[in-house]
Amino acid sequence: MQKRSLLLISMAMSLAIILTGCFQGEQSLDDKEIDPPPNAEAVNENELDEPASGKQGDNADKDKAEGDTSANxxxxxxxxxxxxGMVAPQTLQVPQPESKEVAAQALEYLVKDGPVTSMLPNGFQAVLPAGTQILGLNLKDNGEMIVNVSKEFENYKAENEMKILQAMTHTLTQFEQVDKVKLQIDGQLQNTMPVNGTPIGEGxxxxxxxxxxxxxTVDLMQSEPVTLYYPSVQGDNQYFVPVTQHVDVDNKDIYGSMINELLEGPNFDTNLQHVFNGEAELTNNPSLRDGVLxxxxxxxxxxDSQKQxxxxxxxxxxxxxxxxxxxxxxxxxxxxxVKVEDVETLFNENGxxxxxxVTKQKFISKQKL
Incomplete structure (x- = not known):
């Protein structure tokens, strides 16, 4: 564990890097937290860096986020x-915590009847059981984030277990150094989830x-799981929902298989939008070079189907x-x-x-713990 002085120097260097231009797709976490005692409260001792600036977040939440530009x-x-009932990201404007425990705050804003209640977009709800307290977070060198919660966490229905796991995991793993999540309840490490027994011992x-x-229609033995993003809308709120499904991989072309799945559109029972024209098709296998597909x-x-x-x-x-x-x-x-046959330059809807x-930073908020 590094000394306090080294941590402060590391944080200052990290802030300088952020201000000169942060280009990674995920959020990042610079400083590890001190291992917690079994039942400790407020485990996060290190002060963690806040975002260098407010970048454009998910389209779903842009208007809400722009409503409050306070420095606080x-x-x-x-x-x-x-x-x-689908787990979807929303970018909300929340108070900046004095303690800088931003990862813990993010989880606190997943709790039903908690501080997120007054700012929930129409049709959305929090996912963690009401009364759940975040007793501490501990980030290990191997990328494991151990989350210590109170006993109230156990008060959920079995059918919501996967949604809780997914919401917690995706909220925390958006930070660059967090690869997986492990769970403690009142300081006791859990090998399974408490209600429906989902294995979580390995994180x-x-x-x-x-x-x-x-x-x-997909042979699970001959396919691969991928996560695809489909648009959805709730009133004036437009946002994207990640969906994990198996796709057939033709000639080991995983990217082509993913695109063809997007061209076919989401399953009807998901209520997600199909935005590709029926005439759209790939004309060549996608090619990856130096990180650009x-x-x-x-x-x-x-x-409008070839209309220019x-x-x-x-x-x-x-x-x-x-x-x-x-x-x-x-x-x-x-x-x-993205290229189109016999078209020199593509334009967006604003001309x-x-x-x-195009990188995902164009659409996804860039933040730093």
Whole structure:
């Protein structure tokens, strides 16, 4: 464990890096926390860096986040339950904690009847049982985040167990150094979840999936699980929902298989939006080079099915965001370059040209613990 002085120096260097331009897709956590005693409260002793600046978050929450630009608030991405019972990220403007325990605060804002109640978007609800207290967090060198919660955490229905796990895991693993989550209840490490017995002894990570969808037409032995992003809407709130499903992989082309699945659209019973035109199709296998995935479509992918606005070839913003969010789930893909046959330059719906590959930072809030 580093001495306090070294921690302060490390934090100062980290802040300088953030201010000169942060380009990673996930959030990051610079300082490890001290191992907690079994029943300790407020375990986080180190002061953790806040976001260097408020970047554009999920489209779903932009208007809400812009409503309060006070220096005493900060954006937090929280995984909540939408009106369809799916776990989805929402970026909310929350008070900046004096203790700088931002990861603990993020979990506190997942608790029903907790501080998030007054700021929940229409149709959304918190996921952790009411009364749950976050007793401490402990980040290990191997990327494990041990979350210590109170006994109230056990008061949930069995059918909500996976949603709770997914919401906690995705909320915490958005921070760069957190790879998986382990659970303590009143200081006692858990090998299984307390209600339905889901195994968690080895930790729970994004690899376990989110909003899992089963397909009767896919051979699980010949397929791979992937997480795809589909748009959804609740009133004026437009947002993207991650869905983990198995896809058939043709000729070991995982990226092509993911795109073809997006072209087919989400399962009907998910109530998610299908935003690709029926005429859209891949014309070449996607190719990855130096972190940039090049994807070539037919003109059917253009907005209004090959309809162009004057001399501008417009691709739907939702189509672009679905592609970029989904494909950059693979850590090897840093950006996506979308091309269309016989089209020199693509434009977004505002008439702005795509002059370089698109990263997920265009759509997802960049924060730092």
């Amino acid at each position: 608030t900060v954006e937090r991405q929280l995984y909540l339950l939408d009106a369809n 729970y990570s994004r690899a376990n999936g989110i909003n899992l969808v089963q397909s009767e 090049e994807v070539m479509f037919s003109q059917g992918v253009l907005q 606005d004057g001399d501008k070839a417009v691709i739907s913003d939702k189509v672009m965001e679905s592609l970029v969010r989904s494909l950059t789930q693979d850590k090897a893909v840093e950006a996506v370059e 702005e040209p795509y002059t370089e590959p």
